[in-house]
Amino acid sequence: MRVKKAVIPAAGLGTRFLPVSKALPKEMLPIVDKPTIQYVIEEAVDAGIKDILIITGRNKQAIEDHFDRSIELELVLQKKGKNNDLKEMQQISELANIFYIRQKEPLGLGHAVLCARQFVGNEPFAVLLGDDVIHARVPCIGQMAAVYSEKGNTVLGVQQVGWDNIHKYGAVEPEEKPESVVRVRQLTEKPSREEAKSDLAVLGRYIIDPEIFAILEDTAPGSGGEIQLTDALNTMAERQPVWAYTFEGRRYDVGDRLGFLEATIEFALRREELASGLKTFLAGLQSNQL
Numbered sequence: 001m002r003v004k005k006a007v008i009p010a011a012g013l014g015t016r017f018l019p020v021s022k023a024l025p026k027e028m029l030p031i032v033d034k035p036t037i038q039y040v041i042e043e044a045v046d047a048g049i050k051d052i053l054i055i056t057g058r059n060k061q062a063i064e065d066h067f068d069r070s071i072e073l074e075l076v077l078q079k080k081g082k083n084n085d086l087k088e089m090q091q092i093s094e095l096a097n098i099f100y101i102r103q104k105e106p107l108g109l110g111h112a113v114l115c116a117r118q119f120v121g122n123e124p125f126a127v128l129l130g131d132d133v134i135h136a137r138v139p140c141i142g143q144m145a146a147v148y149s150e151k152g153n154t155v156l157g158v159q160q161v162g163w164d165n166i167h168k169y170g171a172v173e174p175e176e177k178p179e180s181v182v183r184v185r186q187l188t189e190k191p192s193r194e195e196a197k198s199d200l201a202v203l204g205r206y207i208i209d210p211e212i213f214a215i216l217e218d219t220a221p222g223s224g225g226e227i228q229l230t231d232a233l234n235t236m237a238e239r240q241p242v243w244a245y246t247f248e249g250r251r252y253d254v255g256d257r258l259g260f261l262e263a264t265i266e267f268a269l270r271r272e273e274l275a276s277g278l279k280t281f282l283a284g285l286q287s288n289q290l
């Protein structure tokens, strides 16, 4: 079955990025001049997914405004003859069929995904975290949808993050020696280095079988008192195959201060009109004492 729907959880409080995330959704933090969540939506659209549900919460109004039309702005741009800007603004509001639902309390990623049950129905669906951006030749979620169509079961997007970093992620215990697609025996949320069975981490992209909803309903709060998607996926792995796929691409955790800075610099360096000025600036920095 083809993956036609995507869910973007964006209701988290963003406590790793205070104070800016107090009133501004971290998903709206700009990478150069585009909000993070727009990159995420463009990835889904580039992979042929047009129906997208964003899970929002309090203080997240700016996300809806961004993907809505702004008639006032369009009129001003039209009057000034700024036709390229006008076209770009109109394209943002026509990117996809975007739906919204509010998660009334941030009770965890698993709980956020459960809010999508009605929208998803009984088909496989994609989950893309609203603060994880992946730069890839082929959209990451498209790579994963291809694996899904071959395997017909849940697929998790993973990469090796190194043993010193695995404690920050959901870690995979693979059934056999890791290859690009490997069956998952078990997942552990934020394991210590000693607990982790591999340094393969789940990095914000999933294609999930709809059975997850029934499982999530029965999943008790776990690590941090939150309903963890990892716990529900573990139950799923006991009942049917779950696959870990090592995707091709560079992933940025924009909800983390350093990840945000890395994304900002690398995306700017990929822009022709900014690259040379930024390179000169960075070279100058290296020779200066800060």
Ligand code: UTP
Binding pocket: 009, 010, 011, 012, 013, 014, 015, 016, 017, 055, 103, 105, 106, 107, 108, 109, 111, 112, 129, 130, 131, 255
């Ligand atoms: P994170 O753990 O990165 O988000 O969740 P957070 O809780 O906002 O971050 P910190 O740790 O406090 O800084 C991954 C994704 O899941 C969403 C977040 O918005 C983010 O996109 N999420 C998380 C929800 O939608 N609801 C939740 O209850 C928790």
